[in-house]
Amino acid sequence: MNQDLFDDPAHWEIAPGVTLLRGFALAAEAALLDAVAAVTASAPLRHMFTPGGLKMAVALTNCGPLGWVSDAAGYRYQASDPVSGQPWPALPAAFAQLATQAAAAAGFGNFEPDACLVNRYQAGTRLSLHQDRNERDFSQPIVSVSLGLPAVFLLGGLQRSDKTARLPLSHGDVLVWGGPSRLRFHGVLPLSAGTHPLLGDQRINLTLRRAG
Ligand code: MD6
């Protein structure tokens, strides 16, 4: 755990290639929340099914040229929303700009996302331990933005059985995830009930990716 990167307590390299930028999204908060509302109005949050037939606890949608989907056929990225048959909503400029800036602050230059997965958690919602491996190029990082209620993120290792560390994430925190840690297992503990002044009873997580 390297806490003295740039001597900035808000810029913390937790593991090689994993940097937590505390509060990095706060400056763009209003634009981000407006964009989340616009995206979810045009491509509503929904519960997808795992390839094994289980309904996911997290509700999700996407924006950008590609969106992540899960169904009986598997996990993949595709250009259209399976509910509407229409292209996913465009990637909001506020999302793309924040992602590029956060990636650069963590040492990943020229990050240009083409996909943003929007996850919604409510009290009790958890995300089980997984790897993100549906993207084409694992040299590209993922930028993860936490909004609304706080959550506890589980940071594992490269094997599912590796021990996990608990990382609390709050409104405005940005996690940049890449390099030698790109395929680490990770998850989110069940969300505690609460009320966030701007987002109410939920946590929204944006993960911006270069998928194609
Ligand atoms: C979440 N995040 O924070 C779930 N994946 O709600 C993820 O699954 C995730 O934060 C890849 C990279 C960063 C992440």
Ligand code: FE
């Ligand atoms: Fe993930």
